[in-house]
Amino acid sequence: MTVKGFFKSTAFKCIITLLAILLVCGVFLTVANGFLQVSEEERFDRAIKKLYGKDVTVERIEDLSDQKTSFDYSDILEAYKVTDDGNYLIKAEGKEGFGGTVTCWVVVETGDGENGAKVVTGVKKIAIEKASGESYIGNVTEDALNRLAELAAPGKEIEGGYKHGSREDGDDKIPTGASFSMRAISNCVNGAMEFTQNYLAGIVPPDFYPDNGFIYLDLINKDETSYVNNDGVVTYSITTMGYKQAGAFVLTIEVGETDGVAAINSVTLVTSGSTAERYNENMYDVSNYNGKYLQYFTDMLGEDLACPERNSGKDISTGATYSNYNIAYACAFALANYQKCLEIPFEGGNA
Amino acid sequence: MNKYKKITLDGLLFQNPTLMLVLGTCPTLGLISSASSAAGMGLTVVVILTLSNMLISLFRKVIPNEVRIPCYIVIIATLVTFARMLLEKFVPDLYESLGGFLALIVVNCIILGRAEAFANKHNVLESAVDGLANGFGFTAALTVMGIVCEFLGKGSIFGAKIMDFKIGIFATPAGSFIIFGLSIAVFVYVMDLFAKKKRVKENKLSRETLLNREAA
Numbered sequence: 001m002t003v004k005g006f007f008k009s010t011a012f013k014c015i016i017t018l019l020a021i022l023l024v025c026g027v028f029l030t031v032a033n034g035f036l037q038v039s040e041e042e043r044f045d046r047a048i049k050k051l052y053g054k055d056v057t058v059e060r061i062e063d064l065s066d067q068k069t070s071f072d073y074s075d076i077l078e079a080y081k082v083t084d085d086g087n088y089l090i091k092a093e094g095k096e097g098f099g100g101t102v103t104c105w106v107v108v109e110t111g112d113g114e115n116g117a118k119v120v121t122g123v124k125k126i127a128i129e130k131a132s133g134e135s136y137i138g139n140v141t142e143d144a145l146n147r148l149a150e151l152a153a154p155g156k157e158i159e160g161g162y163k164h165g166s167r168e169d170g171d172d173k174i175p176t177g178a179s180f181s182m183r184a185i186s187n188c189v190n191g192a193m194e195f196t197q198n199y200l201a202g203i204v205p206p207d208f209y210p211d212n213g214f215i216y217l218d219l220i221n222k223d224e225t226s227y228v229n230n231d232g233v234v235t236y237s238i239t240t241m242g243y244k245q246a247g248a249f250v251l252t253i254e255v256g257e258t259d260g261v262a263a264i265n266s267v268t269l270v271t272s273g274s275t276a277e278r279y280n281e282n283m284y285d286v287s288n289y290n291g292k293y294l295q296y297f298t299d300m301l302g303e304d305l306a307c308p309e310r311n312s313g314k315d316i317s318t319g320a321t322y323s324n325y326n327i328a329y330a331c332a333f334a335l336a337n338y339q340k341c342l343e344i345p346f347e348g349g350n351a
Numbered sequence: 352m353n354k355y356k357k358i359t360l361d362g363l364l365f366q367n368p369t370l371m372l373v374l375g376t377c378p379t380l381g382l383i384s385s386a387s388s389a390a391g392m393g394l395t396v397v398v399i400l401t402l403s404n405m406l407i408s409l410f411r412k413v414i415p416n417e418v419r420i421p422c423y424i425v426i427i428a429t430l431v432t433f434a435r436m437l438l439e440k441f442v443p444d445l446y447e448s449l450g451g452f453l454a455l456i457v458v459n460c461i462i463l464g465r466a467e468a469f470a471n472k473h474n475v476l477e478s479a480v481d482g483l484a485n486g487f488g489f490t491a492a493l494t495v496m497g498i499v500c501e502f503l504g505k506g507s508i509f510g511a512k513i514m515d516f517k518i519g520i521f522a523t524p525a526g527s528f529i530i531f532g533l534s535i536a537v538f539v540y541v542m543d544l545f546a547k548k549k550r551v552k553e554n555k556l557s558r559e560t561l562l563n564r565e566a567a
Contacts, residue, residue, distance in 0.1 A: 014418040021414075021422050025429035036436040038443075046443060099451070125562040128447060135381055137390045138448035139522065141510075177504075178382060 044089040045079035050127040074191030083087045097184035099133025106192035120197045136178035144176045211330045216333040234341040238330045246322035247273030253334040262338035282319035290310035299333035362484025367493035370538040374460040378452045383527045386509045389497030393490025397429045401424040401482035407470040408478035423466045450457045
């Protein structure tokens, strides 16, 4: 084809037409975005209106660097003190939604404690700001959020939807048809309350496990994991974080030394995080881990302990891969940190 | 029959995109557990469908046949993005309640289907009427099913509490699926009855005309 022929061809016409449409649409959307973009300030005002129904005076807590803002299931993004009522307005991002995270504004109520110091007394109101990837977020009604706020009490971790593998309705569960999203929202609330409690108490809680150099913590719920050292035999009580559809598992793992290397003595499944009975049936027999070294797990999952493909042919690909992965990860955590547990006595949890 | 009346009746009833052609099932199943979300989604689709039909009809002679589908997708995606911007700015509650389904309008079979089956063969006015008719047909179906689902599943209609009794499954996509199936069955049955009645009436008329002619 000659150059002249190309310029007269249908192919050229197609390219030009597509480019022209793309250009016009692109310019149109750029201009529209300039006019319609919702600024951070506007978002904040909307949140205040949703929560209070009127304008209130707030004071931003600018420096959060000396506070713990990252929790196992949520991160604190912004914090404000509401000067009108003395409560705290926390913007938190809850993990473990269906397709990602849910960002919420939580009004944490405060009151006077026993010695006159301010303490968290509950949650006044919750508003969703962003829920990218949560298709059923529309099912989370105002009523459900209000009920969640009512359930929130200091020291009590609330479970919105199902968190530990249960879909049953109950006093502390709120079925909405958007269980995963509710789980992320309840994580926001738990995080906001914990943050405010720490902030009011003026304490900066230590991160026990990471601060002491423990490794393989990504899938470990550090707040609910402990260990005991009995003359060189370490017994862990581990709660995992859950992985994808599989919820949190609670395990008791005993690790001792065989030929100078840490090896598993026994693994006991206390609570299964599987979301369906068929996954429980398909799960890899945990007694097979007895006598296994860390090398076995790193050979299977790699040095970074990544979850293998579901049909990878690895030992844990049994039709309940995500559930098995929780357990294998916990075993690897127990083995990798055995020496640390011998050196550092457990001091009452992460926070 | 007047052609605009035919286009309108087709979109609303005889070729109703949701209940007769079973198109746009993804947002249908995802959103009919709440009547207001269903109505909001429907109205958004009305606007996007009408505008996309008009634009595609307007440019149908300029767009080469070989690249018509990518061009339609770009036009539809632009309109959907614009609609998202508008909703996020002016109706944030609806924007949040529609969730990911709002972005999924880009690949809604009804919109692409009408572009391909109607808008690229008809003029702008006819395409606009077709867009409105199909959009409102979709909206009406979604809203009615949304009312039924919300009433049964949450005991409320458009968020207003009606009763305390509720059947949890109807607040979930599984319940939506049941209501969707039943709605199709009822709608098709009614349309069938209507068509049968129409046929009988037409046959009667033609028989009478024949008899009159013979008598004459």
